[in-house]
Amino acid sequence: MKRQLAVDRIRCDGHGLCAELLPELIRLDDWGYPIIAPGSIPDHLLPHAKRATEQCPVLALALRRAPAVA
Amino acid sequence: MTDTLLWYTTRGAGAVTLVLLSGSVVLGILSALRVQSAAWPRFLTTGLHRNLALMTLVFLTLHIVTAVVDPFTHLGWLTTVVPFSSYYRTFWLGLGTIAFELLIAVVATSLIRGFVGHTAWRWVHWLTYAAWPIGVIHGFGTGTDAWSPWFFILTLICVSAVLVAIWYRLLTGSRDPLTTPRADFEAAVQERGLMGNLRLLDGRDLTLGTEGFAEHVRRLGPLPAAGRSLIDLVATSGLTGRGGADYPAGLKWRSIAASKGSAVVLVNGAEGEPRSEKDRLLMTTRPHLILDGAFLAAKAVGAKRVVLYIGERHSAARHSMSQALAERTEGERSLVRTFAAPARYVAGTSSAAVHLVNAGIATPTSNPPTPHEHGVDGVPTLVHNVETLAQVALLARTGEPTGTLLITVAGGVLRPGVLEVKVGTTIAEVVEMAGGATERARAVLIGGYFGGWVEASKAPELPIAAQALAARGLSLGCGVIGLLPRSRCPVCEVAGIMRYLAGESSAQCGPCFFGLRALADACSRISNHGSSAEDLRRMQRWNGDVRGRGGCHHPDGAVMFLQSALETFEDEFANHRPHLSKSA
Numbered sequence A: 001m002k003r004q005l006a007v008d009r010i011r012c013d014g015h016g017l018c019a020e021l022l023p024e025l026i027r028l029d030d031w032g033y034p035i036i037a038p039g040s041i042p043d044h045l046l047p048h049a050k051r052a053t054e055q056c057p058v059l060a061l062a063l064r065r066a067p068a069v070a
Numbered sequence B: 001m002t003d004t005l006l007w008y009t010t011r012g013a014g015a016v017t018l019v020l021l022s023g024s025v026v027l028g029i030l031s032a033l034r035v036q037s038a039a040w041p042r043f044l045t046t047g048l049h050r051n052l053a054l055m056t057l058v059f060l061t062l063h064i065v066t067a068v069v070d071p072f073t074h075l076g077w078l079t080t081v082v083p084f085s086s087y088y089r090t091f092w093l094g095l096g097t098i099a100f101e102l103l104i105a106v107v108a109t110s111l112i113r114g115f116v117g118h119t120a121w122r123w124v125h126w127l128t129y130a131a132w133p134i135g136v137i138h139g140f141g142t143g144t145d146a147w148s149p150w151f152f153i154l155t156l157i158c159v160s161a162v163l164v165a166i167w168y169r170l171l172t173g174s175r176d177p178l179t180t181p182r183a184d185f186e187a188a189v190q191e192r193g194l195m196g197n198l199r200l201l202d203g204r205d206l207t208l209g210t211e212g213f214a215e216h217v218r219r220l221g222p223l224p225a226a227g228r229s230l231i232d233l234v235a236t237s238g239l240t241g242r243g244g245a246d247y248p249a250g251l252k253w254r255s256i257a258a259s260k261g262s263a264v265v266l267v268n269g270a271e272g273e274p275r276s277e278k279d280r281l282l283m284t285t286r287p288h289l290i291l292d293g294a295f296l297a298a299k300a301v302g303a304k305r306v307v308l309y310i311g312e313r314h315s316a317a318r319h320s321m322s323q324a325l326a327e328r329t330e331g332e333r334s335l336v337r338t339f340a341a342p343a344r345y346v347a348g349t350s351s352a353a354v355h356l357v358n359a360g361i362a363t364p365t366s367n368p369p370t371p372h373e374h375g376v377d378g379v380p381t382l383v384h385n386v387e388t389l390a391q392v393a394l395l396a397r398t399g400e401p402t403g404t405l406l407i408t409v410a411g412g413v414l415r416p417g418v419l420e421v422k423v424g425t426t427i428a429e430v431v432e433m434a435g436g437a438t439e440r441a442r443a444v445l446i447g448g449y450f451g452g453w454v455e456a457s458k459a460p461e462l463p464i465a466a467q468a469l470a471a472r473g474l475s476l477g478c479g480v481i482g483l484l485p486r487s488r489c490p491v492c493e494v495a496g497i498m499r500y501l502a503g504e505s506s507a508q509c510g511p512c513f514f515g516l517r518a519l520a521d522a523c524s525r526i527s528n529h530g531s532s533a534e535d536l537r538r539m540q541r542w543n544g545d546v547r548g549r550g551g552c553h554h555p556d557g558a559v560m561f562l563q564s565a566l567e568t569f570e571d572e573f574a575n576h577r578p579h580l581s582k583s584a
Helices: A017-021 A043-055 B002-032 B042-069 B090-111 B118-125 B128-142 B149-172 B179-195 B213-220 B229-237 B249-258 B278-285 B287-301 B315-326 B350-359 B386-398 B427-433 B466-471 B490-503 B510-529 B533-546 B554-568 B570-574
Strands: A003-007 A026-028 A034-036 A061-065 B264-269 B305-311 B336-341 B381-385 B404-411 B417-422 B441-446 B452-455 B480-485
Touching (some): A003 A034, A003 A043, A043 B042, B002 B128, B002 B149, B090 B128, B128 B149, B213 B386, B229 B249, B229 B386, B249 B287, B278 B287, B278 B305, B278 B315, B278 B404, B278 B417, B287 B305, B287 B315, B305 B350, B315 B336, B350 B381, B381 B386, B490 B510, B533 B554
Parallel strands (some): B264 B381, B305 B336
Antiparallel strands (some): B441 B452, B441 B480
């Protein structure tokens, strides 16, 4: 099953750990808030994505089921 | 020999626990302070904090097990869970037991943080500030090593490290950069009624007056007994929300009707868009149409409560709605509660409306869950704009959609105000109905402050119809059509609106709060000091960065507005010179 990253924007406080742990898919904007690369997470990055969600200090990052692509 | 080994292990493990726990506490405080440098990334702080906490538990277990199995003390296992139950150093060991149990709670909730949720986890985590000092006092008070120099110095180092970290944290306060603006926002919400600085298009006289209940019934007949069959009628009629999102009403109705238990209908008359007047006009002149729609919807989806959510500044509308309610039956009145919506742009968002009713704070909440899944008091809530519900009242009587919608014509026309037009009416016709343009228009803003600009030359043939506009990348939004005359400076106009929209961010999401402020600042710089290629490049980049990154659609609407302005007024933005007088 394909997964994707989702940010709870209201909860996110811009700690920026996620971009340190998963620079392949997450970069920070000019104010330190994460910008997530679109699309589902490649399999080889899944463990890193999991780690990024677990390490978020405010639990604002989550893995969601990616919508099925036709 | 074994006894001695156990005894030394107990004491050694205790000392190690003290060091590890203190280290973990210091790191926890550092992570709250967001300490970071090139050589020390932030995940190192949290990672080390967690690992030290786990190691603390390992050594603490060693400390406890060796103490219990030591035949000299023969403490018994009960001591490890029941405080003050040991005969030996009752008080000091009791403190140790308490600290142990608090730490177990802290570590266990951290391991299942995703499950218990952030708020609960955080509350439990505060217990650390109890566990740590109790543990330190236990170590010192138990006394075997208390006054031996090595242990005394170790304790001193640990205590001072933690105290320095706590002191530093109290001094710096929370580093969440949004905390202050958020507090400002809530204060502003509270004070808004007294401030009166919102640039509402101060309305012309609403001369039509209120239609009373007797007249309403004479004209349209009593409330039809539609019930659940109305759901299919609403769905097949293609009725969509008239608050701005244009969401199919039938989808919401079906979702709520399918859910078990009670439901709520929330009548949204917040009308936070400064240029829009149609909701106020409707509430002031045809309140019974709105109430009819609300009661019909409540019956159809099985709601036992109706919430009226009306903009606090719309006093004529509030008065008219409460008068109308007083004319209805006792049974209908008992269903209804009325709330005042703060005069903020985002207060009209459906989740903000629900948040105000639930908690008194009109800020949007995270989506999912949507209000129609989890709304007022946690039950499914049907949030509809007043115009949508008025449409329902007529639909239930005639079985036919009216095929009309309310729009507000603003700006450079001779008779600005609200018009009811057939879907598909062109902009040129609308301008004509509003008395014609005061002078040649430079551009037309379609959809209000969340809408898009169109060159005046391309606007006349555009139809007022959601799908046709969507095909051109536009949206009708809440139905504001604004004409910008050639004598007005588009750059200054756009800068003023961006300043307003930036100020209306509820300051909950960083990209919206900081991004819109930066965009508004860049617009103001160009407006006040002339064009800057650098600022234009920045605006393009920030526009892309901010889009889609808010908890609600406030940043998206503002960015869409600015993007269309940058395209439509490309020349003006590229060649702007500051005006000599501020009147332009």
